[in-house]
Amino acid sequence: MLPQTFSQLAQLIQLAIGPVVLISGVGLILLTMTNRFGRIIDRGRRVADLIENAHDSHRREVLRLQLHILRRQARLMRMAVSLVVLAIFLVVAQILVTFIGTEVGGVPVTLATLLFLSALCSVLVAMGFFLREITLSTTAHDLDLKRHTEEHEVPAAARRAR
Numbered sequence: 001m002l003p004q005t006f007s008q009l010a011q012l013i014q015l016a017i018g019p020v021v022l023i024s025g026v027g028l029i030l031l032t033m034t035n036r037f038g039r040i041i042d043r044g045r046r047v048a049d050l051i052e053n054a055h056d057s058h059r060r061e062v063l064r065l066q067l068h069i070l071r072r073q074a075r076l077m078r079m080a081v082s083l084v085v086l087a088i089f090l091v092v093a094q095i096l097v098t099f100i101g102t103e104v105g106g107v108p109v110t111l112a113t114l115l116f117l118s119a120l121c122s123v124l125v126a127m128g129f130f131l132r133e134i135t136l137s138t139t140a141h142d143l144d145l146k147r148h149t150e151e152h153e154v155p156a157a158a159r160r161a162r
Contacts, residue, residue: 016099019094019116019119022087022119023091023092026084026087027088029084029123029127030081030085033077033080033081036077036133037074037078037081040074040077040133044067044070044074047070048067051064065143066140066143069136069139069143072136073136073137073140076130076133077130079126079129080126080129083122083126084123084126086122087120087126090115090116090119091115091116094112094115094119097111097112097115
């Protein structure tokens, strides 16, 4: 049954505010993840081009290793993005259940609770994938730094002389 008074409507809207705030926050996380995913894809294309143009076999091997890491990063980000999108779907379903439950005479509290908790779990697992991707990103970055620092390594005697 639809709310008959303003206070009943206000109470129903209050029930939806928490999930709506979650959607807003998760939306910002999704924006960050999709931007990062795009950068991974762009970097993968760049590394593939560098492999084709590399004349040094050691350089090609390092670039192939980076490409392998980028492929793993892309898979992790795809999973993280998918889980965040799933969380948004679950929260929207929870809001719908709340409003429809009010219309038919009672909110199925167990279903609404399970949908909301499932959304939170989905976000939690997505953050785990995101964190793992960040870790892989630093591994690929370390390969670049190592190459540059080894090529331009200043001998210990020269460092002491400074």
